[in-house]
Amino acid sequence: MNMEMILKHFEAAAINPKGQLKEYIGKGKKAIGCFPYYVPEELVHAAGMVPFGVWGSNHKTIEAAKEYFASFYCSLAQLNLEMGLDGTLDDLSGVIVTTLCDTLRPLSQNFRVAVPKIPFMFLAHPQNRRKEYGIQYTISQYVKIKEKLEEIAGHPITDADLKASIKVYNQSRKARREFVKLAGEHPELVTPIQRSAVLKSACFMLKEEHTQLLEQLNELLRQAGPSQWAGIRIMTSGIVADSPGLLNILEENHMAIAADDVAHESRSFRVDVPEDTDPVRALARQFGAQDHDTILYDPEINKRPEYLVKLAKDSGVQGVIILMMQFCDPEEMEYPSLKKALSEAGIPHIVIGVDHQMKDFGQARTQIQAFADILATM
Amino acid sequence: MSQQMNGEKKPAKEVLRGVVEQVYQNAWDAKKRGEPIGWSSSKFPAEIAETLGLAVCYPENQAAAIAAKHGGQRMCEHAENLGYANDICGYARISLAYAAEAECEERPMPQPDFLLCCNNICNCMTKWYENIARMRNIPLIMIDVPYNNEVEVSDDTVTYMREQFHDAIKQLEAISGRTWDEKRFEEVCSNANRAAKAWLKACSYCQYTPSPLSGFDLFNHMADIVTARCKPETALAFEQLADEFEEAVKNGTSTWKYKEEHRIMFEGIPCWPVLKTLFTPLKEHGINTTAVVYAPAFGFVYNNLDELMKAYCKAPNSVCLETGVEWRETICRENNVNGVLVHYNRSCKPWSGYMPEMERRFRTDLGVPVVGFDGDQADPRNFSEAQYITRVEGLYEVMEANKQQEGGV
Numbered sequence: 001m002n003m004e005m006i007l008k009h010f011e012a013a014a015i016n017p018k019g020q021l022k023e024y025i026g027k028g029k030k031a032i033g034c035f036p037y038y039v040p041e042e043l044v045h046a047a048g049m050v051p052f053g054v055w056g057s058n059h060k061t062i063e064a065a066k067e068y069f070a071s072f073y074c075s076l077a078q079l080n081l082e083m084g085l086d087g088t089l090d091d092l093s094g095v096i097v098t099t100l101c102d103t104l105r106p107l108s109q110n111f112r113v114a115v116p117k118i119p120f121m122f123l124a125h126p127q128n129r130r131k132e133y134g135i136q137y138t139i140s141q142y143v144k145i146k147e148k149l150e151e152i153a154g155h156p157i158t159d160a161d162l163k164a165s166i167k168v169y170n171q172s173r174k175a176r177r178e179f180v181k182l183a184g185e186h187p188e189l190v191t192p193i194q195r196s197a198v199l200k201s202a203c204f205m206l207k208e209e210h211t212q213l214l215e216q217l218n219e220l221l222r223q224a225g226p227s228q229w230a231g232i233r234i235m236t237s238g239i240v241a242d243s244p245g246l247l248n249i250l251e252e253n254h255m256a257i258a259a260d261d262v263a264h265e266s267r268s269f270r271v272d273v274p275e276d277t278d279p280v281r282a283l284a285r286q287f288g289a290q291d292h293d294t295i296l297y298d299p300e301i302n303k304r305p306e307y308l309v310k311l312a313k314d315s316g317v318q319g320v321i322i323l324m325m326q327f328c329d330p331e332e333m334e335y336p337s338l339k340k341a342l343s344e345a346g347i348p349h350i351v352i353g354v355d356h357q358m359k360d361f362g363q364a365r366t367q368i369q370a371f372a373d374i375l376a377t378m
Numbered sequence: 379m380s381q382q383m384n385g386e387k388k389p390a391k392e393v394l395r396g397v398v399e400q401v402y403q404n405a406w407d408a409k410k411r412g413e414p415i416g417w418s419s420s421k422f423p424a425e426i427a428e429t430l431g432l433a434v435c436y437p438e439n440q441a442a443a444i445a446a447k448h449g450g451q452r453m454c455e456h457a458e459n460l461g462y463a464n465d466i467c468g469y470a471r472i473s474l475a476y477a478a479e480a481e482c483e484e485r486p487m488p489q490p491d492f493l494l495c496c497n498n499i500c501n502c503m504t505k506w507y508e509n510i511a512r513m514r515n516i517p518l519i520m521i522d523v524p525y526n527n528e529v530e531v532s533d534d535t536v537t538y539m540r541e542q543f544h545d546a547i548k549q550l551e552a553i554s555g556r557t558w559d560e561k562r563f564e565e566v567c568s569n570a571n572r573a574a575k576a577w578l579k580a581c582s583y584c585q586y587t588p589s590p591l592s593g594f595d596l597f598n599h600m601a602d603i604v605t606a607r608c609k610p611e612t613a614l615a616f617e618q619l620a621d622e623f624e625e626a627v628k629n630g631t632s633t634w635k636y637k638e639e640h641r642i643m644f645e646g647i648p649c650w651p652v653l654k655t656l657f658t659p660l661k662e663h664g665i666n667t668t669a670v671v672y673a674p675a676f677g678f679v680y681n682n683l684d685e686l687m688k689a690y691c692k693a694p695n696s697v698c699l700e701t702g703v704e705w706r707e708t709i710c711r712e713n714n715v716n717g718v719l720v721h722y723n724r725s726c727k728p729w730s731g732y733m734p735e736m737e738r739r740f741r742t743d744l745g746v747p748v749v750g751f752d753g754d755q756a757d758p759r760n761f762s763e764a765q766y767i768t769r770v771e772g773l774y775e776v777m778e779a780n781k782q783q784e785g786g787v
Contacts, residue, residue: 067734068731068734068735069731069734070722070730070731070733070734070752072465072724072727072730073727073731099524099525099527100501101501102500102501102502102695102727102728102731103727103728103731105501105525105695105696105728105731106727106728106730106731106732107731108525108527109527109698109699109732109735110731110732110735112527112699113699113735114735122527124524124525124526124527125524126522126524126538127497127504127520127522127524128520128521128522128538128542128545131541131545133537133538133541133542133545134538136534136537136538137524137534137535137537137538140532140534141524141534294505295501297504297508297520297522298508299518299520301508301511301512301518302512324463326465327465327727329463329465329466329467329502329505329727330501330502330505332462332463332465332466333462333466333470333502333505333506333508333509334505335461335462335463336460336461336462336509337509337512339461
């Protein structure tokens with residue numbers, strides 16, 4: 001396949017999760033919905049089922065979920081509930097719901113009682129996750145999830161299955177990290193919308209299928225030779241960055257995403273799982289090693305802002321666009337530290353308020369145009 | 379602490395106020411002596427710092443006091459100027475502004491040398507304390523309580539909690555240079571249990587009709603159970619308070635000076651900046667608040683270390699929906715409420731996020747009218763007086779109609 005065909009394939013999967021799901025189910029597979037954040041998808045995969053990312057939707061309106069949430073909750077949580085209520089998630093054989101933020105706590109309860117037809121798996125991660133007692137706690141929670149998945153799959157998950165799935169996932173994470181770098185080096189070949197589609201489609205495809213295509217794409221990008229592209233390279237930061245409306249504006253302003261600190265994107269594939277140990281413990285150690293995230297306790301206090309400044313510098317970006325999910329207090333709480341660190345490092349940034357229901361991009365367009373003008377003159 | 383003044387015994391509410399004042403004074407005195415001062419979240423295991431003899435202040439209590447004295451908006455705006463969004467919890471904004479040394483005369487307290495954070499209250503607490511740690515460049519001790527989807531606290535969680543508890547002791551020993559004393563710890567636990575029992579007993583007087591108190595009194599007295607639950611004087615003061623309520627029941631008196639035609643549960647944290655406004659329509663319609671969820675939330679008694687761990691796992695925003703409903707419906711039944719007023723608190727996403735479903739359950743399970751209003755625990759900009767009055771009137775009309783239907787009283 002040539003690059004255009006591969007990209008089209010990813011785009012088709014990214015915009016049609018329902019079709020993807022139907023296809024897997026048609027092949028006799030079961031699928032498990034994986035809510036944000038840090039669901040150990042390897043367990044689902046090892047059970048022979050398809051882990052299916054559920055991260056809101058750009059095509060739905062919040063209606064039924066209003067019966068459970070006042071207006072001041074993020075669109076991601078509300079839309080995940082909406083999709084449970086309106087039947088969109090009916091083909092899933094279960095959902096795994098986590099609770100690392102204050103909206104996910106009530107979402108977990110609301111989803112459990114409002115959508116009883118979908119088997120509900122609750123996952124509580126520890127914040128003191130690195131020390132041995134934290135790892136032990138993570139193991140205890142992962143074992144509970146594993147047992148429920150075994151029930152749904154109708155067979156046990158063996159260590160060998162899990163080790164094989166961990167390999168598949170490590171390969172996928174590696175390929176996605178490489179793609180992020182290559183896409184940043186070749187904005188003439190990968191637009192912001194295509195970049196998003198490549199990463200988003202991983203939520204709706206079996207990782208081995210996704211990796212196989214992505215490695216081909218990465219190889220083609222590697223062969224492409226030095227880029228002559230003369231636009232502006234930026235870094236994005238936020239929860240999601242898959243709005244075609246917004247990504248189009250970046251393209252219109254000759255901006256390319258050379259690095260990201262987005263939960264739906266790089267934050268989810270930064271850390272690999274060790275392959276040399278008991279596999280459930282390995283998954284717990286991976287969570288213990290997760291870091292630099294607004295929803296995770298940072299025992300080293302200043303590590304996140306320092307990490308992001310380094311990421312921005314190492315990626316050679318000219319500025320940072322913070323896509324601030326409306327009503328996301330962890331992101332809002334981290335903003336002043338990030339702002340200070342970026343300012344001290346001389347890295348310009350802007351904040352754009354976003355949510356899945358955004359229809360009018362006028363203000364965002366003005367902000368991005370102005371930012372592009374500033375960066376172009378620097 | 380002396381309970382005598384001019385030969386007369388001070389009323390319990392004054393004694394209780396004095397206990398809280400002493401907590402702040404102890405912190406100032408300790409600071410002066412050069413000892414490290416802590417800031418603690420309201421349901422961090424207070425037994426640890428108390429055993430080590432360390433003075434601790436409580437930013438949530440401070441924020442509520444500042445908000446009640448009308449400094450909330452000014453402090454919130456100060457935090458917003460530092461880059462904190464107005465979507466963030468009002469207590470957190472006030473506290474962050476104070477940590478950034480915003481001028482504040484309403485409830486001063488010494489700046490911290492270490493932080494004690496427990497996210498059983500909410501996840502926002504984690505980032506709030508991390509931000510203070512960054513601002514002040516001070517150590518943060520974190521006890522993490524994972525959210526519980528079940529009624530019981532699992533053994534895995536108890537083990538995780540116990541390990542963190544011991545780790546927190548080690549960290550605080552290192553910070554303070556003090557040594558853990560098991561015997562002192564037992565005394566402290568005994569004080570905390572006595573205070574909790576006395577607090578629960580005082581709260582239980584809301585069961586009487588008419589009630590010898592308004593539930594809003596409990597919001598004020600809560601400061602003691604939050605800031606001083608391990609101190610013997612707190613237990614004594616709550617025991618005195620219970621005695622006073624006992625006496626009031628006998629005498630037919632009450633701290634609620636108005637008619638008690640109806641009895642409601644006030645759901646959520648009060649809107650501290652507009653307390654008078656909250657009271658006005660309630661007074662006018664003879665609606666006394668006889669149930670608030672803080673009694674079960676902060677009145678926990680334990681018999682051993684594992685039970686202590688479990689107790690700290692149970693806060694309003696860390697328990698599952700069923701436990702939350704059970705807590706509330708129990709106090710509604712025990713305290714004979716005939717309506718529920720729900721505060722959709724813009725500052726508290728976890729709490730308000732359960733409320734629509736809880737509202738439905740209250741209506742079905744208790745058969746009482748339930749009405750919600752939009753407000754905020756600390757930022758007056760999120761409260762609309764007109765909406766509040768309309769909602770309370772709506773609640774009153776249904777309660778009144780129900781009463782007529784039942785044949786009146």
